[in-house]
Amino acid sequence: MGIIEILGYVLAGLVVGIAIGRFLLRNLLKQQEIAAQSKIKKMLKDAESSAEMLKKDKMLEAKEKFLQLKAEHEQQVQSRNGEISQRENTIKQKEQSLNQRLENASRKEQELDKQRENLERQTNLAVKKQEEVDVLKQQHVKQLETIAGLTADEAKNQLVENMKGEARSQALMQIKDIVDEAKLTAGKEAKKVVIQTIQRTASEAAIENSVSIFHLENDEIKGRVIGREGRNIRALEAATGIEIIVDDTPEAIILSGFDPVRREIARLALHRLVTDGRIHPARIEEIVAKTKKQIEEEIIEIGERTVIDLGIHGMHPELIRMIGRMRYRSSYGQNLLHHSREVANFCATMAAELGLNAKLAKRAGLLHDIGKVPDDNPELPHAILGMQLAEKYKEHPEVCNAIGAHHDEIEMTSLISPIVQACDSISGARPGARREVVESYIKRLKELEELALSYPGVEKTFAIQAGRELRVVVESERVSDQQAELLAADISNRIQTEMTYPGQIKVTVIRETRSVAFAK
Numbered sequence: 165m166g167i168i169e170i171l172g173y174v175l176a177g178l179v180v181g182i183a184i185g186r187f188l189l190r191n192l193l194k195q196q197e198i199a200a201q202s203k204i205k206k207m208l209k210d211a212e213s214s215a216e217m218l219k220k221d222k223m224l225e226a227k228e229k230f231l232q233l234k235a236e237h238e239q240q241v242q243s244r245n246g247e248i249s250q251r252e253n254t255i256k257q258k259e260q261s262l263n264q265r266l267e268n269a270s271r272k273e274q275e276l277d278k279q280r281e282n283l284e285r286q287t288n289l290a291v292k293k294q295e296e297v298d299v300l301k302q303q304h305v306k307q308l309e310t311i312a313g314l315t316a317d318e319a320k321n322q323l324v325e326n327m328k329g330e331a332r333s334q335a336l337m338q339i340k341d342i343v344d345e346a347k348l349t350a351g352k353e354a355k356k357v358v359i360q361t362i363q364r365t366a367s368e369a370a371i372e373n374s375v376s377i378f379h380l381e382n383d384e385i386k387g388r389v390i391g392r393e394g395r396n397i398r399a400l401e402a403a404t405g406i407e408i409i410v411d412d413t414p415e416a417i418i419l420s421g422f423d424p425v426r427r428e429i430a431r432l433a434l435h436r437l438v439t440d441g442r443i444h445p446a447r448i449e450e451i452v453a454k455t456k457k458q459i460e461e462e463i464i465e466i467g468e469r470t471v472i473d474l475g476i477h478g479m480h481p482e483l484i485r486m487i488g489r490m491r492y493r494s495s496y497g498q499n500l501l502h503h504s505r506e507v508a509n510f511c512a513t514m515a516a517e518l519g520l521n522a523k524l525a526k527r528a529g530l531l532h533d534i535g536k537v538p539d540d541n542p543e544l545p546h547a548i549l550g551m552q553l554a555e556k557y558k559e560h561p562e563v564c565n566a567i568g569a570h571h572d573e574i575e576m577t578s579l580i581s582p583i584v585q586a587c588d589s590i591s592g593a594r595p596g597a598r599r600e601v602v603e604s605y606i607k608r609l610k611e612l613e614e615l616a617l618s619y620p621g622v623e624k625t626f627a628i629q630a631g632r633e634l635r636v637v638v639e640s641e642r643v644s645d646q647q648a649e650l651l652a653a654d655i656s657n658r659i660q661t662e663m664t665y666p667g668q669i670k671v672t673v674i675r676e677t678r679s680v681a682f683a684k
Contacts, residue, residue, distance in 0.1 A: 168395035248297055283430050386410050388443050389417065389434070399445035403452040404430040424492035429455050441601075470501065474508055476527055480557035486537045493536055510587035515580065523581050528566035531559070532584050535567070549572045589668070611663060614619045615672075616655055621647075633670040634659075648673045 409418040435457045437443045467488030490501035511529035516522040535550030553567030563579040569581045609627040616625040621642035626635045652673040
């Protein structure tokens with residue numbers, strides 16, 4: 165066999181193999197297609213059956229939901245029908261009661277018509293009888309006129325004049341008794357309220373000075389405080405505005421100034437400088453600036469703590485800051501913050517005793533001296549300035565009036581204003597609360613005595629009880645008892661209008677009658 169025959173057989177075998185492979189491949193693909201179609205049909209049948217099942221389940225759920233909603237709706241309808249029936253029953257009952265009332269009203273109207281007719285008849289009879297009585301009265305009056313020899317008008321005028329005199333004398337006596345009783349009752353009640361107020365509020369009586377003393381561990385520190393050629397002490401005085409006195413006083417430096425805030429800043433700054441040990445002008449300025457910032461923070465904290473302690477809310481922050489600055493202010497030696505807190509507590513207690521607004525009274529008592537705090541110090545009384553500040557920061561009108569009227573600069577328009585004025589006097593007039601200059605004290609006593617001596621008939625005057633009482637001795641020949649009462653009232657009114665004083669002054673007029681005879 166040759167190569168060509170072998171190649172022919174190989175090619176023929178390849179052709180036959182390819183044909184057989186194609187035939188087998190076609191049969192395999194056809195079988196796979198048939199299997200896939202059967203599988204798809206089976207999946208479609210399964211899907212249709214599952215869909216049918218889901219449809220049935222959903223239909224059942226829908227039917228159950230429908231039945232449930234239907235039952236709830238029927239229950240609501242039944243409940244509403246029950247309510248409607250109840251309302252119909254109540255309406256029917258009301259209609260029945262209204263019908264009964266109408267029937268009763270018609271009956272009463274008929275009875276009233278009958279009573280009106282009877283009254284008209286009785287009135288007519290009374291008019292006729294009154295006419296008869298008037299005729300008889302006129303006849304009787306004519307008979308009396310003929311007997312007495314006076315007309316009816318003349319007799320009436322005499323009787324009226326006699327009755328007027330008796331009524332006037334009785335009225336004067338009753339007025340005097342009522343006035344005496346009112347004075348006694350009012351005095352007792354006022355003393356009771358004041359005493360209860362003072363008893364329920366206790367505070368310290370503190371005197372503040374314009375000088376602070378800074379204590380040192382030893383006298384060697386004085387030289388460091390003064391510095392070379394006094395530059396440290398000059399820098400400290402320039403930064404604080406306080407006079408610093410370094411003298412022979414052992415282990416002490418005196419800080420002198422009328423502004424307590426500046427004195428406190430100087431004291432704290434000096435304490436820090438001495439503790440730190442570095443004392444030179446630059447360090448002094450730095451420490452003073454830090455101390456000023458600290459004092460301002462403390463002022464705000466003091467104000468906030470004060471309003472919280474007193475239970476006052478809704479106050480403007482600027483007013484709170486001014487309240488904190490009261491801690492470093494004094495009035496006649498009395499600390500202004502302690503005085504204002506004391507007045508606030510007095511006002512609250514007194515207002516509560518009198519049945520007034522205690523919170524509003526406490527607020528007015530705390531702010532009554534707020535006009536003493538501002539640094540600009542305009543040419544206005546502190547009461548008017550305080551009232552303007554309160555109005556500026558939207559305080560209650562009654563609070564503003566109480567602030568402005570507590571020294572009678574304006575008219576009082578509310579009941580809280582006299583309470584604040586009285587409590588301010590109570591707080592300032594306590595023994596030891598304030599310190600007055602001796603010259604002004606003596607001058608006030610002399611003015612009291614000279615004011616009473618200016619009246620005619622006054623023989624002697626004595627200011628006693630530290631100026632709380634004025635005794636006036638009058639001449640009995642020139643001043644009667646009634647004139648003595650008038651004189652006491654006039655002197656007290658003039659003291660109120662012309663003089664300024666703490667508390668109250670009692671005026672006592674003494675009239676003495678002496679009968680003298682000589683046996684020879």
